[in-house]
Amino acid sequence: MTRKKSRSRKEKWSIGGNFSRHRPLVGVIMGSTSDWETLEHAASTLAGLGIPHETRVVSAHRTPDLLFEYAESAEQRGIEVIIAGAGGAAHLPGMTASKTVLPVLGVPVASKSLQGLDSLLSIAQMPGGIPVGTLAIGKAGAINSALLAAAILGVKYPAIREALRKFRDLQTNRVLAVPDPSIGPPVNKNDHGRRAYGWKDRSAQRRKKSGKRA
Ligand code: RP5
Helix, strand or coil: HHHHHHHHHHHHHHCCCCCCCCCEEEEEEECHHHHHHHHCCCCCCCHCCCCCCCEEECCCCHHHHHHHHHHHCCCCCCCCEEEEEEEEECEEEEEEHHCCCCCEEEEEEECCCCCCCHHHHHHHHHCCCCCCCEECCHHHHHHHHHHHHHHHHHHHCCCHHHEEEEEEEHHHHHHHHCCCCCCCCCCCCHHHHHHCCCCCCCHHHHHHHHHHCC
16 A cells, blocks of 8 residues: 555656666665554655665565675665665664665654664764765655655766756745745745645635536
8 A cells, every 4th residue: 555655656657767777776774564654754765866776575584584684785786875765673773774875764753762863873983984874764864865866866967966956946936936824825826846745726626526616
């Protein structure tokens, strides 16, 4: 069900370059399938920007050999940025970073007992010498990990840089489109920022249903 949700999100604001046949540039890994709920926001953001990526479950504690293999082979396989999300004693991002010189962006997944504060500290408090770019806990961090990956890749790939610029413009337009939230969004079908984010014009839907014209 969640995979379906990601596809529709991609369709709503796909603004990226034509990288569809390209090898994955970003590896999105997570410690458990339960982390997908969070990391899918990284994946769908990458998809929206047109950045080829792969998604894998790699557990630092339960599949340590797989983690080493993944991190050691990533560069050779053409991966340029790794996004690693984990919760609790979140060792995945740090251990991955210790086995590759690729940039590793860590996403702290909200844990049940400590709401992700444990994940955040486990990921951020790396010893000097092995950095992990640590994002915010949960969905915001997952989205931002993808945007940061885009910014890193954008230095080398102009199409990704432009996709990121477009994303930022759409985001700005979305905010400016609603100066007063008590009034609601203007009914303007040419508002690309609004449509790009799948903002449903409910009053238009209601009018259509009742057969009334605007
Ligand atoms: C961590 O333990 C995972 O990253 C996950 O966030 C957490 C719980 O894992 P499950 O018990 O849901 O598999 O390693």
